[in-house]
Amino acid sequence: MIKVLLADDEAMIRAGVRAILATDPEIEVIAEAADGHAAVELTLAHRPDVALLDIRMPRLDGLAAAAEIRRAAPDVGVVMLTTFGEDEYIARALGEGAGGFLLKSGDPRELIAGVRAVADGAAYLSPRVAHRVITQLSGGRMRRAVDARAKTDGLTPRxxxxxxxxxxxxxNAQIANRLHLVEGTVKAYVSAILARLGVGNRVQAAIVAYEAGLIG
Incomplete structure (x- = not known):
């Protein structure tokens, strides 16, 4: 069962998100918060698998709450949910260690896919957000490609x-299966890779991999 903490200052939005998540029998909303401060407190109290946070909330906004959660409970995956698609929000969310970024105007199936992906240790960006990120990467790509290759050249082949x-x-489980490794070994590899690349999360590492030409 994937345990989710849901934080949004609008009760109707929480009800709608909760209803969508309830269609998946393997996802359970175990706590709800109406502001960022409560979201952090409830996350530390209940230790959900995923904290689903709205960006715009009173007392403490979702981005600040994400940063607090990543510092105090790094095992909890963070997914940002917002009506805003501006690049500054995307960049700040990824910079704070969010593993997923979803737009409220997106397909409800993206919500379930995003929660599942982040709970499984992967990353997930809604298609519209992914397009924005890739578009940004296309500007000045050559310079970033050189920098990214310099970083990845310091990694071992594995x-x-x-x-x-x-x-x-x-x-991690899927990588272990693909490479015939123990999942704990993959987790150790991922931690070492993040440290070597000087990035804070899997999304940032994926961007380096893309810029370095390791993935299409």
């Missing part, structure tokens, strides 16, 4: 292999 699969959206 680490580059793991990074390529991570960048393709595979979870």
């Amino acid at each position: 680490e580059r292999e793991v990074l390529a699969l991570l960048g393709s959206g595979l979870s």
Whole structure:
């Protein structure tokens, strides 16, 4: 069962999101919050698998709450849910360690897919957000490609292999199955890769993999 904490200051939005998640028998909303401060407190109290956070909330916004959760409970996956698709929100959310970014105007199936992916240790961006990120990457691509290749050249062949699969959206369990490794070994590889690349989460590592040409 995937345990989810849902945080949004609008009760109707929470009810709608909860109803969508309830259509998946393997997902359970175990706690709800109406502001970012409560979201952090409830996350630490209940330790859900995924914290689903609205960006615009009182007392503490979703981005600040995401940063607090990632510092205090790094085992909890964070998914940002918002009506805003501006690049600044996307960049800040990914910078704060969010593993997923979904738009409220997206397909409800994206919500379930995103929660499942992040709970499984992978990353998930809604198609519209992914398009924005890729579009941004296309500007100044050559310079970033050189920088990214310099970073990945410092990895071992096996680490580059793991990074390529991570960048393709595979979870640790899926990477282990693909490479015939123990999942704990893959987790150790991922931690080492993040440290070597100087990035804070799997999404940022995936961007480096993309820029370095390790994935299409």
